[in-house]
Amino acid sequence: MRQAGRYLPEYNATRKKAGNFLALCKNPELACEVTLQPIDRYGLDAAILFSDILTIPDAFGLGLHFVEGEGPRFHKKIESEADVATLPSVQMAEALSYVGDAVALIRKTLNGRVPLIGFSGSPWTLACYMLSGGSSSDDFLMVRKWIYSRPELVLTLIDRIQGAVIDYCDMQVKAGAQTIMLFDSWGGLLADRAFDRFSLASLKTIVGALKQRHPATPVIVFVKGGGQWAERIASTGCDGIGLDWTTDLSAMRSKIGSRCTLQGNLDPAVLLGAPKHIEAEATKVVDSFGRLESGVGHVFNLGHGISQFTPIDNVSCLVEAVAKASRNQAR
Amino acid sequence: MRQAGRYLPEYNATRKKAGNFLALCKNPELACEVTLQPIDRYGLDAAILFSDILTIPDAFGLGLHFVEGEGPRFHKKIESEADVATLPSVQMAEALSYVGDAVALIRKTLNGRVPLIGFSGSPWTLACYMLSGGSSSDDFLMVRKWIYSRPELVLTLIDRIQGAVIDYCDMQVKAGAQTIMLFDSWGGLLADRAFDRFSLASLKTIVGALKQRHPATPVIVFVKGGGQWAERIASTGCDGIGLDWTTDLSAMRSKIGSRCTLQGNLDPAVLLGAPKHIEAEATKVVDSFGRLESGVGHVFNLGHGISQFTPIDNVSCLVEAVAKASRNQAR
Numbered sequence: 001m002r003q004a005g006r007y008l009p010e011y012n013a014t015r016k017k018a019g020n021f022l023a024l025c026k027n028p029e030l031a032c033e034v035t036l037q038p039i040d041r042y043g044l045d046a047a048i049l050f051s052d053i054l055t056i057p058d059a060f061g062l063g064l065h066f067v068e069g070e071g072p073r074f075h076k077k078i079e080s081e082a083d084v085a086t087l088p089s090v091q092m093a094e095a096l097s098y099v100g101d102a103v104a105l106i107r108k109t110l111n112g113r114v115p116l117i118g119f120s121g122s123p124w125t126l127a128c129y130m131l132s133g134g135s136s137s138d139d140f141l142m143v144r145k146w147i148y149s150r151p152e153l154v155l156t157l158i159d160r161i162q163g164a165v166i167d168y169c170d171m172q173v174k175a176g177a178q179t180i181m182l183f184d185s186w187g188g189l190l191a192d193r194a195f196d197r198f199s200l201a202s203l204k205t206i207v208g209a210l211k212q213r214h215p216a217t218p219v220i221v222f223v224k225g226g227g228q229w230a231e232r233i234a235s236t237g238c239d240g241i242g243l244d245w246t247t248d249l250s251a252m253r254s255k256i257g258s259r260c261t262l263q264g265n266l267d268p269a270v271l272l273g274a275p276k277h278i279e280a281e282a283t284k285v286v287d288s289f290g291r292l293e294s295g296v297g298h299v300f301n302l303g304h305g306i307s308q309f310t311p312i313d314n315v316s317c318l319v320e321a322v323a324k325a326s327r328n329q330a331r
Numbered sequence: 332m333r334q335a336g337r338y339l340p341e342y343n344a345t346r347k348k349a350g351n352f353l354a355l356c357k358n359p360e361l362a363c364e365v366t367l368q369p370i371d372r373y374g375l376d377a378a379i380l381f382s383d384i385l386t387i388p389d390a391f392g393l394g395l396h397f398v399e400g401e402g403p404r405f406h407k408k409i410e411s412e413a414d415v416a417t418l419p420s421v422q423m424a425e426a427l428s429y430v431g432d433a434v435a436l437i438r439k440t441l442n443g444r445v446p447l448i449g450f451s452g453s454p455w456t457l458a459c460y461m462l463s464g465g466s467s468s469d470d471f472l473m474v475r476k477w478i479y480s481r482p483e484l485v486l487t488l489i490d491r492i493q494g495a496v497i498d499y500c501d502m503q504v505k506a507g508a509q510t511i512m513l514f515d516s517w518g519g520l521l522a523d524r525a526f527d528r529f530s531l532a533s534l535k536t537i538v539g540a541l542k543q544r545h546p547a548t549p550v551i552v553f554v555k556g557g558g559q560w561a562e563r564i565a566s567t568g569c570d571g572i573g574l575d576w577t578t579d580l581s582a583m584r585s586k587i588g589s590r591c592t593l594q595g596n597l598d599p600a601v602l603l604g605a606p607k608h609i610e611a612e613a614t615k616v617v618d619s620f621g622r623l624e625s626g627v628g629h630v631f632n633l634g635h636g637i638s639q640f641t642p643i644d645n646v647s648c649l650v651e652a653v654a655k656a657s658r659n660q661a662r
Contacts, residue, residue: 137468141600141638148604148612188556191598191634192579193615225519228559228578245522247559267522269472273479281479284524303522307472 002301003038004050006308007315010037021066025052028101035106039114041312042319046115046179046299047106049172051099053121053183056164057130059095060087070135077133084157092164093171100175107176117220118177120168122184123161123206124199127154130161139189147190147198154198162202166209173214180210181220181242188225195229204236211237220263224304227252234259245303249288253296261297262289268302271310271318278314279321286325300326333632334369335381337639338646341368352397356383359432366437370445372643373650377446377510377630378437380503382430384452384514387495388461390426391418401466408464415488423495424502431506438507448551449508451500453515454492454537455530458485461492470520478521478529485529493533497540504545511541512551512573519556526560535567542568551594555635558583565590576634580619584627592628593620599633602641602649609645610652617656631657 004011014034018024025031035050054072058064063075078084093100106116128140131154136143147154169180187199207219221233222242233241234256243252243264252262270281282300289298300322306315335342345365349355356362366381385403389395394406409415424431437447459471462485467474478485500511518530538550552564553573564572565587574583574595583593601612613631620629631653637646 141603141640144598144600145603148598148601148608151608188577191576191596191612194598195577225556225577246519246526246556248523265522267475267479267525269475270479272472272476277479277482281522309472 002306003044003048004034005306007306007310007312008037008041009312010034010041022052022058022064025050025055026098028098028105031098031102032105032109035102035116036109038315039110042315044114044319046117047110048117048181049099049103049106049119049177051102051119053119053125053185054129055096055099056092056121056126056161056168059090059092060130060164061090062130072129073134074130078127078130078157081153081156084153084160087160090164092167096168096171099168100171103172103175103177115178116176117179117181118169118172119181119183120165120172122182122187122199122223123158123165123202124190125184125186126161126165127157128186128189130157140186144189147194151197158198158202162205165202165206169206169210170213173210173217177217179218179220179240181222181240182206182238183242184221184223184226187223187229192229195226196232199223200229200232200236203233203238207236207238218261220261220299222263231255240297240299242301243303249285249298250290253289258293258296261299263299263301265301265303266318268304268307268310271302271314272307273314275314275317278317279324282318282321283325286322286329291329333637334375334379335365336637338637338641338643339368339372340643341365341372353383353389353395356381356386357429359429359436362429362433363436363440366433366447367440369646370441373646375445375650377448378441379448379512380430380434380437380450380508382433382450384450384456384516385460386427386430387423387452387457387492387499390421390423391461391495392421393461403460404465405461409458409461409488412484412487415484415491418491421495423498427499427502430499431502434503434506434508446509447507448510448512449500449503449506450512450514451496451503453513453518453530453554454489454496454533455521456515456517457492457496458488459517459520461488471517475520478525482528489529489533493536496533496537500537500541501544504541504548508548510549510551510571512553512571513537513569514573515552515554515557518554518560523560526557527563530554531560531563531567534564534569538567538569549592551592551630553594562586571628571630573632574634580616580629581621584620589624589627592630594630594632596632596634597649599635599638599641602633602645603638604645606645606648609648610655613649613652614656617653617660622660 015024018030031050039047054064067073128143131143218239220240221238224244227247240261240263245265245267266285346355349361362381370378385395398404459474462474549570551571552569555575558578571592571594576596576598597616
């Protein structure tokens with residue numbers, strides 16, 4: 001959702017063809033089509049797989065569906081130890097083969113033009129949805145309640161999801177994904193100590209497992225609201241840290257040094273503004289990271305998903321501004 | 332909303348008597364009654380004025396009302412420079428005299444039992460509501476759009492609100508409030524650089540004005556999601572920094588030293604859990620700050636508002652746990 005999406009007319013046309021969002025994710029040909037649309041339109045430097053983080057809970061049989069204007073919902077939710085114990089043993093590589101097929105097809109279609117980034121939701125973030133039965137309007141208060149009343153239930157679930165995420169990402173790399181990004185969209189809701197136990201630990205296990213299986217494939221970890229935990233995130237052994245717009249890249253670079261590439265972090269709301277502001281804000285992001293050095297990289301990105309209300313020309317304006325600011329930095 | 336609220340049966344009874352939430356805020360006798368309820372029930376060490384941060388926009392004539400299950404709404408919203416220019420010149424001390432009356436009555440009724448904390452919303456946070464016409468389900472995306480397309484409009488509005496906040500807090504202190512707390516509930520939605528311009532600058536002006544008028548009255552600044560900006564918040568000259576539950580008090584104390592007292596920061600979700608977890612988590616918060624020293628204080632508090640689903644006995648359990656952990660620290 002950082003590239004393709006409802007702001008693009010060609011995306012809406014393909015989505016209509018698919019019938020709905022979930023059908024689009026499950027159709028490799030159409031998922032490939034929408035993955036490439038922003039590359040074709042804007043000439044971006046990398047493609048990101050079009051999919052949804054909730055494919056894993058869906059593969060566990062929870063029955064993912066989308067209610068118009070209300071976000072994702074599941075037919076079943078996890079409410080007890082028994083619900084976790086009776087989650088089916090699912091081979092994610094098989095159950096989610098439609099994602100592997102999409103990855104392979106995208107790589108083939110890209111034919112070396114740009115690299116492809118695959119992704120997965122983090123165990124904590126997926127657990128939030130699975131325990132709530134969908135999205136939340138109160139920062140997953142009831143899930144946070146459970147970490148203080150039934151922590152073992154939550155941890156057992158996270159452990160199950162962790163194995164699924166490893167297999168899912170492994171499958172994506174085998175199918176051709178050249179980087180893996182882990183989205184911990186709700187990590188920032190956790191109390192400081194709880195973050196280590198309920199999210200960071202499983203991120204570390206996943207990064208370790210992926211680096212062991214695919215040492216040459218970079219892994220990026222994004223924790224929304226996780227700026228103050230960046231050093232701990234670096235300690236997972238990830239190659240890149242995705243940052244939301246509330247952090248300052250310059251300060252972050254001082255903290256992280258050459259341990260990780262930084263990815264981010266323009267406020268997506270900037271793209272709703274006027275072109276002169278887009279250019280100014282994009283330049284500030286590039287300049288805040290500063291000059292690239294050997295082994296220290298910056299991947300320009302939005303700090304979160306792109307808004308459906310983004311005018312398409314504003315994205316062109318952003319791409320040009322980033323290219324210009326990067327050239328100026330390199331001088 | 333850190334003390335009184337719908338989780339208390341006596342609060343619900345008084346609210347029923349008032350008719351609705353806003354009528355309760357506007358009735359000094361009943362506002363006094365609900366302010367004292369948690370003090371009477373739990374023996375807390377300080378009282379916080381029962382009111383709402385949106386009294387200022389209401390006094391500007393926007394027509395505050397509450398839609399059941401949807402949060403606050405205004406009949407009018409700010410959509411243009413003309414709307415800001417035509418905001419009436421309001422003497423907050425007069426327009427919000429019901430708050431001053433409540434403060435005076437609470438002080439009289441408390442009769443020295445515990446100190447009273449008054450409060451106001453921050454200009455940025457109030458501007459979010461005034462520009463949106465109420466609460467938001469998308470992190471005030473349209474307001475964030477405006478800071479990148481019509482920054483002068485937003486800044487002009489913030490400037491108007493800033494003056495109102497100063498007069499409002501000044502009135503509360505004159506009426507008897509012994510500490511002022513500024514709530515920047517939505518500061519954490521701002522991009523790093525934007526926070527300085529759109530929120531921190533006005534907080535600094537307000538703190539400066541209050542310290543000039545009332546040098547002996549402590550001012551606490553709370554920015555939800557502002558943990559990574561704590562040093563900048565300290566630079567406003569405030570006496571205390573309120574922290575949400577995502578920050579570690581030990582690390583924060585190392586950063587801030589003796590410049591500010593720290594206030595916080597238990598996740599309100601802990602209060603929905605089991606007593607043994609409440610005791611454990613409260614103790615961790617007390618211990619994470621560590622031993623008090625001369626001139627370096629910790630005010631135990633929730634990291635955000637108390638949930639309406641909190642069992643009343645859990646709050647007793649928390650109060651006892653904090654007292655016990657504090658005694659153990661003092662040994």
